[in-house]
Amino acid sequence: MANAKGRIDNWTDILVLVIYFLAVLVIGLWSMKRSDRGNVKSYFLAGRTMPWVAVGASLFSSNIGSEHFVGLAGSGASSGIANIMFEWMPAIIILALGWYFIPVYISSGVYTLPEYMEKRLGGNKIRIYLSCLSLLLAIVTKLAVSLFAGALFLQMATGWNMYLSVIILLAITGFYTILGGLTAVMYTDTFQTSVMTIGAFVLMGTGMNEIGSIENLQKRYMNSSATIRIANSSCGLPRKDAFHIFLDPTGSEQPWPGLVVVSTLGCVAYWCCDQMIVQRSLAAKNIEHAKGGSVMAAALKILPLFLMIFPGMISRVLFTDEVACADPDECMRICENPVGCSNIAYPKMILELLPDGLRGFLIAVILSAIMSSLTSIFNSSSTLVTMDLWRRFRPLSTQKELLIVGRVVILFMCAISVAWLPVIKASQGGQLFNYINMVQANLLAPLGPAFIMTMLSKRTTEQGVVWGLLITHVCGVIRLVLEFNYPAPVCGEPETRPAILYKVHFLYFGTFLVLFTPLAIACISLFTTGKGDKELEGLTWWTRVKPIARTREDTNDDNDDNDDAAVILPASENVIVRQIKNESCLVSEDAARNINTDNDSLEEDSVSGSKGSTWKAKIIYFLCGKPDKGREIISITFAQKQKFMRERPTHRWILNCSAFGVVGAILFLSGYFA
Numbered sequence: 001m002a003n004a005k006g007r008i009d010n011w012t013d014i015l016v017l018v019i020y021f022l023a024v025l026v027i028g029l030w031s032m033k034r035s036d037r038g039n040v041k042s043y044f045l046a047g048r049t050m051p052w053v054a055v056g057a058s059l060f061s062s063n064i065g066s067e068h069f070v071g072l073a074g075s076g077a078s079s080g081i082a083n084i085m086f087e088w089m090p091a092i093i094i095l096a097l098g099w100y101f102i103p104v105y106i107s108s109g110v111y112t113l114p115e116y117m118e119k120r121l122g123g124n125k126i127r128i129y130l131s132c133l134s135l136l137l138a139i140v141t142k143l144a145v146s147l148f149a150g151a152l153f154l155q156m157a158t159g160w161n162m163y164l165s166v167i168i169l170l171a172i173t174g175f176y177t178i179l180g181g182l183t184a185v186m187y188t189d190t191f192q193t194s195v196m197t198i199g200a201f202v203l204m205g206t207g208m209n210e211i212g213s214i215e216n217l218q219k220r221y222m223n224s225s226a227t228i229r230i231a232n233s234s235c236g237l238p239r240k241d242a243f244h245i246f247l248d249p250t251g252s253e254q255p256w257p258g259l260v261v262v263s264t265l266g267c268v269a270y271w272c273c274d275q276m277i278v279q280r281s282l283a284a285k286n287i288e289h290a291k292g293g294s295v296m297a298a299a300l301k302i303l304p305l306f307l308m309i310f311p312g313m314i315s316r317v318l319f320t321d322e323v324a325c326a327d328p329d330e331c332m333r334i335c336e337n338p339v340g341c342s343n344i345a346y347p348k349m350i351l352e353l354l355p356d357g358l359r360g361f362l363i364a365v366i367l368s369a370i371m372s373s374l375t376s377i378f379n380s381s382s383t384l385v386t387m388d389l390w391r392r393f394r395p396l397s398t399q400k401e402l403l404i405v406g407r408v409v410i411l412f413m414c415a416i417s418v419a420w421l422p423v424i425k426a427s428q429g430g431q432l433f434n435y436i437n438m439v440q441a442n443l444l445a446p447l448g449p450a451f452i453m454t455m456l457s458k459r460t461t462e463q464g465v466v467w468g469l470l471i472t473h474v475c476g477v478i479r480l481v482l483e484f485n486y487p488a489p490v491c492g493e494p495e496t497r498p499a500i501l502y503k504v505h506f507l508y509f510g511t512f513l514v515l516f517t518p519l520a521i522a523c524i525s526l527f528t529t530g531k532g533d534k535e536l537e538g539l540t541w542w543t544r545v546k547p548i549a550r551t552r553e554d555t556n557d558d559n560d561d562n563d564d565a566a567v568i569l570p571a572s573e574n575v576i577v578r579q580i581k582n583e584s585c586l587v588s589e590d591a592a593r594n595i596n597t598d599n600d601s602l603e604e605d606s607v608s609g610s611k612g613s614t615w616k617a618k619i620i621y622f623l624c625g626k627p628d629k630g631r632e633i634i635s636i637t638f639a640q641k642q643k644f645m646r647e648r649p650t651h652r653w654i655l656n657c658s659a660f661g662v663v664g665a666i667l668f669l670s671g672y673f674a
Contacts, residue, residue: 013360020364023191050280052289056296057193058280059094063297064196064304065142067436069346069366070149072304073312075434077323078342080242080313081673082254084305086437088666089263091298093271095659098294100541101272102281104455106644107544111282111387113275113451120454120539121462122531124392129466131388133443133473134275135381139416141439142276142377149343150370156347157363197300199365200307206353207314217310218243220317229326236326242313246674258507262441265514268448270440276380287547287645288655295658302665308346315345323348339488382409438483441510442476446517453521455541458533464525471520472513479509538641545638547646 050058075083110116114134118127211217222238229236241247246256271277284290316323323345325331328338335341350362386406391397397405450469453460483506486497495502536543647655 010356012356013363016357016360017364017367020195020361020367050283050289050293051285052292052296055280055284055289055293056300059277059293059297060300061193061196062276062280063301065146065149065370067145067149068304068308069200070152070343071145071436072308073315073346074342074344076309076312077316077345078340079253080239080244081305081309082241082245082247082256082259083434083437084309084673085245085254085259085263085670086267087301087304088670089260090267090271091301091666092663093264093267094294094298094301095662096268097272097278097281098287098291099659101278101451101455102284102290103287103645104539104541104544105278105282106287107538107641109538109641112384113273113278114384114388116539117451117454117465120531120536121460121465122535123462123466125466126462127388128392129469130447131384133447134384137439137444138276138377138381141436141444143374143413143416145436146370146374146377150366152343153347153363153366156344157351157366193300196365197303197307199362200303200311202358203349203354203362203365204306204311207311207318207349210318210353211314214310217313217317221313224316224320224324226321226324226326226330228321228330236324238316238324244673245670255505255507258505258511261511261514262437262445262507265448266441266445266510268452269444269446270448273447273451274380274444275384276377279380279383286643288647288651291655291659295655295662298659298662299665302662302669305669311349312342312345315349316342319345319348319352378410378413381413382406385409438506439480441506442480442513443473445510446472446476446513449514449518450521453518457522457525458536458540458542459525459530460521461525461528461530463528464521464523464530467524468517468521472517476513479506545641545645548639548642 072083072087105113105116108116108119110119112131114127114130117130118124208217211220221242222240224238226236239253245259247254247259249255249257281290281293284293322334323341325334325341331341332338335344337343347366350359350366354362383406386402386409390402390405394401446469450465454465479500482498482501486501488497488502489495531539533543538545
């Protein structure tokens with residue numbers, strides 16, 4: 001049982017945790033052995049061999065982190081179910097990823113999204129701008145939030161020192177991410193998605209057993225007010241519209257017009273233009289598996305209402321004085337946060353309701369969420385630095401150098417994570433999920449319209465996109481600076497913030513940025529020159545590569561590895577890859593003319609695992625994987641792009657029907673809880 005301080009101290013729970021960690025490591029090591037880690041495509045794109053189940057599970061688990069179990073459950077406990085719109089509406093956007101965005105990305109032949117913008121718009125300013133912005137957002141909104149939520153939970157559950165807890169998590173996740181690349185990440189994500197879903201259903205069932213029914217939950221939630229409250233104040237009282245998703249457009253915590261726009265158009269940037277997410281779909285075997293993964297992830301996005309928000313509301317009902325505390329002094333005593341303690345709702349249920357063994361299993365669920373988020377952040381960040389920034393400064397980088405740099409970046413991110421912990425502790429908010437949405441609405445949301453315009457409008461130019469994004473991001477940064485410098489007053493205190501903060505909700509400000517961005521880009525593009533039609537082949541929706549018809553020989557090619565020799569590299573750098581003595585040398589076209597192609601010229605770069613290898617070579621062989629054996633690695637061909645994007649008629653019909661079914665379910669639920 002958990003002791004008086006709410007910590008795990010029994011052998012059953014500890015044994016379950018140990019078994020879980022061992023299972024994750026075994027899967028990670030197995031996927032390392034299974035994958036070809038010795039070339040760039042295998043490490044960063046899993047060799048483009050992932051089935052739809054792995055793609056869908058990885059998309060879901062990369063998004064669902066500890067911030068959802070802590071933050072989304074906390075928002076349910078504090079204000080109700082309105083935030084579920086940030087889960088349901090994006091499900092439609094996930095389908096757009098598989099149906100509309102992935103065909104264009106594949107047609108353009110890219111590793112990263114900033115690389116696509118460079119190829120499409122023709123300059124390098126946008127690529128550097130987006131790469132740096134993506135890395136900043138990875139730290140501020142993903143890494144920081146995941147570690148804060150994870151540290152909060154682990155401190156409650158185990159009593160471990162926060163730094164020790166985070167270092168252990170980083171050590172395990174960093175181990176198989178550094179060594180195994182995206183293949184290891186996606187296979188462990190598939191396992192962790194299963195653990196998360198099963199465990200969350202168990203907790204939901206346990207909570208509903210205590211409550212009885214949804215109707216009972218609604219009645220008891222409306223009466224769940226803390227005993228100690230500020231006199232003559234509404235602070236801490238449950239919202240009357242807590243079980244509705246379309247709230248009053250004025251004076252509410254989540255006004256529905258802003259919520260709808262930001263959770264749809266504003267989320268395009270995250271689900272269709274973010275390296276961490278899109279990289280999973282780019283690793284699919286073909287377009288059928290990419291679409292299947294999108295359908296699976298979209299269907300799973302329906303579940304957070306039942307797996308996170310309802311448990312948070314149940315926790316408020318069962319532990320009202322702690323979760324729904326309203327007095328700042330009392331909140332400080334309970335959770336050391338005067339704003340409120342709603343973030344402890346989910347951990348509180350796990351520690352108080354579940355028996356031995358099951359409690360350990362649910363702790364493993366939270367650890368799954370933390371680890372899957374961290375691995376996704378690390379792998380996508382290393383891809384951005386390696387492919388977008390490092391190769392710009394080192395155009396003659398070999399594959400071995402790129403792979404080593406990718407792994408070093410992950411180590412660097414781990415170090416930043418630990419160093420960032422004091423900042424995270426100092427910036428705790430009352431509702432973690434609202435913090436995430438606020439930052440993304442101001443910084444990330446404008447990227448979606450920018451990508452849509454580059455794909456759909458041939459007239460869009462680099463100057464238009466760069467200056468359009470700069471204008472909106474300056475506005476967003478100013479808003480964020482004001483938000484951080486003027487935090488919301490504690491309940492019962494007078495409002496002292498600038499009027500723009502409390503009169504213009506951050507969702508409305510995000511709506512303004514989302515709608516203003518395409519207008520600014522279009523206006524600036526009219527007065528600047530872009531690419532011609534011939535230069536846009538394969539780079540827009542209208543000029544994408546079309547699939548070729550299937551032949552009899554292709555009937556059973558789902559497991560075919562003929563495309564393994566194809567590495568997609570930026571056409572903007574005219575990369576030529578030559579396989580010399582088991583080592584690939586990536587060079588620019590101009591430099592290639594002056595390079596001696598003698599097999600001995602790069603012999604010292606070989607990472608061979610032969611008998612005569614030194615111990616240093618063996619270590620590098622273990623870290624970097626076995627290099628390709630004599631295969632020539634070339635840029636992906638036009639025919640290979642066509643092959644990736646072809647679909648069998650029966651499969652296309654099934655996928656389209658499944659997508660319509662998911663959309664129908666979301667629309668029904670939205671109407672039911674409207």
